[in-house]
Amino acid sequence: MSKYKEKICVLGxxxxxxxxxxxxxxxxxxxxxxxxxxxxxxxxxKGDIHIIEPGLNKLVKSSIEKGKLIxxxxxxxxxxxxxxxxxxxxxxxxIPTPNIDYVLEAAKSISSLLEPGNxxxxxxxxxxxTTEEIARTFREQNINTDDISIxxxxxxxxxGKIINELIENDRIVGGIxxxxxxxxxxxxxxxxxxxxxxxxxxxxxxxxxxxxxxxxLNIAFANELSILCDRHDIDVWELIELANHHPRVEILQPxxxxxxxxxxxxxxxxxxxxxxxxxxxxxxxEINNYKPQWIVNKTLKEVEYIRINKKIEPKVACLxxxxxxxxxxxxxxxxxxxxxxxxxKGLDVACVEPNINSHDEFNLTSLEDxxxxxxxxILVKHKExxxxxxxxxxxxxxxxxxxxxxxx
Numbered sequence: 001m002s003k004y005k006e007k008i009c010v011l012g013x014x015x016x017x018x019x020x021x022x023x024x025x026x027x028x029x030x031x032x033x034x035x036x037x038x039x040x041x042x043x044x045x046k047g048d049i050h051i052i053e054p055g056l057n058k059l060v061k062s063s064i065e066k067g068k069l070i071x072x073x074x075x076x077x078x079x080x081x082x083x084x085x086x087x088x089x090x091x092x093x094x095i096p097t098p099n100i101d102y103v104l105e106a107a108k109s110i111s112s113l114l115e116p117g118n119x120x121x122x123x124x125x126x127x128x129x130t131t132e133e134i135a136r137t138f139r140e141q142n143i144n145t146d147d148i149s150i151x152x153x154x155x156x157x158x159x160g161k162i163i164n165e166l167i168e169n170d171r172i173v174g175g176i177x178x179x180x181x182x183x184x185x186x187x188x189x190x191x192x193x194x195x196x197x198x199x200x201x202x203x204x205x206x207x208x209x210x211x212x213x214x215x216x217l218n219i220a221f222a223n224e225l226s227i228l229c230d231r232h233d234i235d236v237w238e239l240i241e242l243a244n245h246h247p248r249v250e251i252l253q254p255x256x257x258x259x260x261x262x263x264x265x266x267x268x269x270x271x272x273x274x275x276x277x278x279x280x281x282x283x284x285x286e287i288n289n290y291k292p293q294w295i296v297n298k299t300l301k302e303v304e305y306i307r308i309n310k311k312i313e314p315k316v317a318c319l320x321x322x323x324x325x326x327x328x329x330x331x332x333x334x335x336x337x338x339x340x341x342x343x344x345k346g347l348d349v350a351c352v353e354p355n356i357n358s359h360d361e362f363n364l365t366s367l368e369d370x371x372x373x374x375x376x377x378i379l380v381k382h383k384e385x386x387x388x389x390x391x392x393x394x395x396x397x398x399x400x401x402x403x404x405x406x407x408x
Contacts, residue, residue: 004028006029007077007078007079008080009031009033010084011085011110012083013033013041016123018033018044018049018060019056020082020084022059023059023163023167024191031063032071033071034074041072054160078118083107083124085124086124095271098126103130118149120149121151121152122153123152125261126269127269130152131151131152131205135176149180149183151176151201152173153173153204154208160324167191167194171194172208173197174200174202175198209266213281215263216284218251219254219255219288220288221251223288236254254291255291255403256292257295259323259331260324260333261329295338296345306399310374313348316376317349317375318338321333321359323335325382339379350365354384375398376400378402378403380404386406387407
């Protein structure tokens with residue numbers, strides 16, 4: 001017998017949907033997962049996973065074996081529906097603008113299944129007003145939205161720690177009305193250990209975007225510092241360490257740019273909605289988007305120096321492709337943009353990415369093989385690269401450009 005009588009339908013089995021489905025099913029809910037990708041569905045139903053996330057494989061395998069989780073390509077009548085599908089950018093706009101078509105399609109796919117008392121929760125990162133638009137979509141399908149609860153509850157997780165943070169982090173729940181907020185919050189309280197805080201749907205939507213825009217702003221400051229310090233031959237990591245001794249200063253670490261499905265994306269949701277007033281948010285995005293090109297320019301200068309002074313065509317090794325350390329997630333990764341640009345310049349480039357087995361575009365090599373390279377770019381601070389010992393045995397005394405503060 002199930003611990004909870006509610007049946008849950010999770011639409012979208014990606015980096016958020018699958019961990020959420022796995023946690024819910026392990027907490028005693030009966031969960032039906034939905035994804036449009038048949039291969040993903042088949043993988044999950046075998047008890048396997050298609051993404052790398054610590055602890056996730058064990059949870060999915062356990063849920064499948066117990067019959068608490070099943071995946072398919074179509075939704076099933078449930079009590080609670082969680083929409084966790086992507087919200088990509090539109091491709092034909094000057095300012096990156098969010099495309100909520102997948103969210104709306106997910107809502108339409110469950111409209112014929114909805115019954116009075118159901119709860120529909122959007123977890124997909126969305127522009128302000130999306131939850132209300134979904135309510136309008138239901139009404140257009142002749143659904144009485146007074147009979148169901150519709151709310152927005154964004155995730156706040158860090159890849160690599162998703163399982164713990166989905167449970168431990170506070171959640172903001174915003175309904176289209178008080179009833180929706182209360183019912184959705186009561187659901188989260190059944191498996192969330194952090195606080196569950198109620199608000200309006202618009203405030204919850206803006207809260208998610210504001211959180212990641214705040215982080216983007218702070219990273220942009222660090223990245224701009226790294227560019228300024230390079231011009232003055234100052235070690236930016238030493239500078240930041242010294243500045244952070246001030247009791248009210250906490251500068252973040254610079255890197256190759258900003259990637260991932262949140263920080264590199266969410267600020268544009270605000271900017272595209274009000275470009276006239278979102279000035280500082282837009283500038284931060286531009287700074288972080290520029291950092292990969294700055295790295296490419298610096299690399300090309302080093303390549304030219306080696307050509308002239310060593311009379312060779314240098315071999316370039318790029319360490320790291322994912323958007324942050326120790327994960328396999330390549331979404332919006334600035335390292336990808338950097339490597340692609342170097343390829344397009346005709347350079348002899350190989351990549352080391354210990355968290356993936358292959359890549360469709362780039363040549364992957366082992367960390368041992370870079371001993372023969374002339375120029376090494378450290379783009380991501382993977383644990384394998386953040387080690388002085390790794391670079392002691394380099395045979396050609398290569399030039400190392402350390403863009404992420406690894407120990408070398």
